[in-house]
């Protein structure tokens with residue numbers, strides 16, 4: 001394996017070569033000032049291209065042609081594709097420290113990023129998202145205890161069932177379209193998802209087997225890079241879980257939302273996205289500190305029981321207390337019982353019927369059986385272990 005230093009030298013040589021060559025002159029906005037759209041430098045950073053790239057049913061060119069915006073930028077990485085029309089953002093003093101590690105990591109590959117970044121321009125914003133998306137993918141694979149090598153390109157006759165493709169079980173990459181205007185978000189969901197929705201919307205494109213999220217970065221909270229990423233991470237966690245072993249049926253609601261809350265909490269402890277029946281939106285009501293909220297629920301004996309959460313079928317049914325409890329359960333299981341939890345999720349996401357086809361029937365029974373098999377627990381034993389863990393924190 002080549003060292004990072006060698007990669008940097010190659011990157012620098014490619015840059016010099018590019019600088020000497022008589023450059024074609026595309027409009028300024030089409031060239032990223034950091035990587036200069038140079039395929040070699042992008043590849044050295046684990047990236048593919050600034051476009052045109054595949055994205056949704058139309059590709060990036062279709063996005064540009066059909067959705068009016070002052071500028072669309074795109075970036076494809078190893079497992080994700082991004083399209084964004086958001087503008088520049090001035091870096092606040094209080095955000096410098098938070099951004100520093102990410103910008104340092106990007107600067108290793110793209111030395112044109114200044115030491116002191118005053119403004120996140122659209123190119124830097126899409127590079128940041130691509131970087132964060134891949135780190136999140138790694139973290140999610142660590143929770144599931146899988147690696148890329150576990151997912152063959154197509155379903156194999158022998159070996160465990162892992163879905164139908166190398167992206168956690170889907171055959172194409174994860175895609176995120178972030179809009180500066182709600183209008184283009186609604187247009188897009190109307191055209192490609194059959195329903196115009198106001199808030200963030202996730203979708204599985206069945207023919208191409210890829211998972212997609214359309215996000216309007218419009219309201220003051222998620223227009224801000226910091227919270228936009230938390231909200232996006234929440235949505236990506238849903239996409240990753242749904243994709244795992246192929247999206248053949250909906251995962252249990254408590255698990256789907258709980259894991260997304262946990263992932264979002266790790267990214268940004270005091271920002272929360274809540275899914276309802278009409279999409280996914282930031283809704284930061286009540287105590288921002290959900291660990292504190294959990295202790296309050298415990299003290300007031302208002303934690304939702306696992307038996308009760310098993311019966312919740314849709315996001316819209318979840319009460320605020322149940323959202324918080326789902327978060328707590330996911331956190332407890334990921335942090336205290338990582339191996340068992342990974343096995344539990346694997347079983348729940350990959351149920352097959354007698355003919356060997358994915359089968360989402362009786363997921364409540366399956367979860368009870370897995371709880372018994374992996375931990376020797378009935379639902380009330382999980383409640384007790386969870387409460388004892390909270391008590392001791």
Ligand SMILES: [Zn+2]
Pocket residue numbers: 032033034035036037050123127
């Ligand atoms: Zn670039």
Ligand SMILES: [Zn+2]
Pocket residue numbers: 234238256257260261273274275280
């Ligand atoms: Zn959610």
